[in-house]
Amino acid sequence: MAQEKQTKDNRPENPIRKHETNLPILSCDGQGLKRLLAAGLAWLERHSEAINALNVFPVPDGDTGTNMLLTLQSAYAEIADSPQDAVGEIAQAASYGALMGARGNSGVILSQILRGFARSLEKKQTFNASELAAALTEASATAYKGVIKPVEGTILTVIREVADAAVSAAGDSDDLRYVLEIVTHRAREAVAHTPALLPVLREAGVVDAGGQGLFIILEGMNRYIQGESIAEAAALTQAVDLRLAAPEEGYGYDVQFIVTGQNLDVDEIRANIARMGESTLVVGDANTVKVHVHTPEPGDPLNYGAKLGSLSRVIVENLQEQYRDFILGRVQPAVPEKPCPIAIVAVASGAGLMRVMESLGACAVVPGGQSMNPSTEELLNAIENTGAEEVILLPNNSNVILAAQQAQVLSKKKVKVVPTKTIPQGISALLAFNYQADLETNAKGMERAAGEIQTGEITIASRDVQINGLDIKEGQIIGLVNGELITSAQTIEEATRQVLQQMHAEDGEILTIYYGESVTAEEAEALAEMIGDLYPDLEVEIVNGGQPHYPYILSIE
């Protein structure tokens, strides 16, 4: 009887009433799982540094994000080229990869999670919502088996909550999108709750790093399945065709909000929102509905939502921008593989130079340089925050050397200051670092290497001054060689010529141009061309240093 009544109701009889892109996803095969893992991996890559910063348990060595990333990369490497359709085979291969590449505590736990997950999917071609829930439950059980005294408030808590959420969500819906959305939500909540369970986190004022890592992986998968960030997954597999993966034009904004009201009709809202754009996701109940859509007109869904009830957690993001940030983010250097026994702390200003320092192995880069010298305390903090007991400090500016030497005295660690006066000297010193040598040997070797490099700097006089027999007016272009003022000129080109002459550029082999924030790439290229004409034997490299105050820093080796 009840059934009859329902069909007579004004509900449409055709169950497919949603926007096409919002069809429920009922099952996932091996290739689907592969893409999900790729998305989780891409998202983790983007966040691993932030996760490192959270790491205080069990050993505060700041490598949880890196360890999880390396573990998941190893898992993905096993399946990246696999044409397998059977989900059980893909899961098994990923699990094997994670096992072989497991790094650190969180990496081992992640490998156990994947192992349980794979065991549950053994011999399966695909998984549906309830099979996914079962696999996550097995993943959780397997993870817990690996330890005698499970510590709550860690990744273990998060996987357990995730499994519970998956089971209850799979009871409500067959749609994998729905299940993953719920699971991701619960993971986020579980992570947020970790400080309440684990005192060491509460004291440090952070959430658990491993738990956060797991949440990030799930969030990446969820974003992918909701159609939010195909760019990530595509970028991973076809790095060459990055541009093709850009979000389609016409769906320029990612709009998310929550509507709170009464008697909300989720299906009706979903149908209406779906007409406004793509990648629609509408979930909730009669009182609270979460809306997500990609649309060229962000105002439409917001106006519509505001009519239904009150809006909260409104997010409007430009998809093109997100995509661009993502691409830029991917260009960032890989994190060093291991926390080295000797840490290097370097001072630099400008995003490009800081990145160069990091990619060459500096464990920490303290922002600072000309006219913004870092304090002794900032240097000291950076030294104390490295995981290593022995630290080499590169001031990279003659005005910072003193603060660096003070930090050396104040630190409880064994610190050596290599008195680099310029950025190129610092870079040269970094390149000379030898992982196998001890602190003394390294400090000596790095100082020697720093001395072998010639540095030229082009900047603008900040005041009138008479120095080295030169009469300089404020605003004039000036050139320095190895920190010594040698010339003033009307144009940057002229100053550069003088500086290069003084540096004996004709004897050098490689000239590197670090161009500053005030200079465009085109201008830097034009300068490089001019230098190339003057010194045809020099190999000229251009690096976007992004440093303030100095339009150009030049180094010759």
Next chain:
Amino acid sequence: MSEKTRLGKIEIAPTAIASLASQAVLKSYGVVGMTARGLAQVLRRDAHRGVEVRLEGDEIIIDLYVVLEYGTRISTVAQNIMSNVKFSVEKALGVPVSQVNVHVQALRVSSHE
């Protein structure tokens, strides 16, 4: 191990250090048990089965005899144990631990594999 202060001296017995180490091991991921090394240790009444602490001069040397979960990466788990134990003992005592040796005595197969 002892330390002199103006008021007197502080002495820390190896068994106390063993307790610290043992707690850290039991919380280490991948460890599912600890075993005594050989019959001799079983016969000795020892609250810290599977942990041996030796003091050689100023050096603290800890030997751990563990059972690990089958299917984990043994070398990584062992390294994790070393760093967990070193960290928590050093944090509690404030003195460096010079060696942590992990002896994997057995693996436990916990499921149908």
